[in-house]
Amino acid sequence: MKAQQGNGNFFEKFSSKVSHITGSPGAFFLALLAIIVWGITGPLFNYSDTWQLVINTGTTIITFLMVFVIQKSQNKDSKSLQLKLNELIAANKQASNRLIVVEDLSEEELDTLHKYYCKLADETKKRMSMKESHSVEEAIENTDEKFEEEEKK
Template sequence: MATPSPARAHMPSDVTAQPGFFDRFAERAAKFSAKPWFFALCVLLVAIWAPSYFVIGDLDTWQLIINTATTIITFLMVALLQNTQSRSEMAMQDKLNAIADGLADLMTALAEDKPGLHKDVTELKDAVGLEERESA
């Protein structure tokens, strides 16, 4: 498959079908953490931690356990969910660019009969950041 030229909008067919290992892992983690039972599991962990004070006995150690665990989990989840969100935004932008590119091509083809469309095509391309393509 040929790679798209830099001045051309990415078309949905230009996107590779196989995401990388980390992308697949982040996608699964996002789906896993979005389930209601995952929230219930988190509540259960806090419910187990709360009475552990009586076993541990030291208030500082008891607080340090939950603070450390939640900080590590939060840090990792933010990284995974940010990856998923970024890929989703890029896919959405590529789809919008493909629609705008197709619409600009259609408007250009119709501009022969309606000269006012040339200005509209330029305005559309400027609005979505599409560049002029070099003619082959």
């Protein structure tokens, strides 16, 4: 089990690093340069089947491996986002705790919740402008209240 944990940790770090690197402008321009070089070498190889096979094989292998790397990174990001949202829901007295771990609900249950929130949004539109937002002052007041509650504990 410990070896599995080590491998999982390695893959997590590896996928995070690879996703970061491949999402950079440098990686894009390196890939673009590879395609340009491949295109320029076409006449040298008489646009042979082997010449075409090189780019097809290379891009297929890279794409295949990147699917797993990106998915691992995406899963971690999604989980951390869900945890942050769960914390906000749990910390807000007015928020429904039924929405904690909502991602585990069935499609049918999600559809039911979606309809409910659509109705709620329609009612909100009737009562106030959707262009209005909370002010910075309100956000500061909320933060002050949180600190006051923490100090009381």
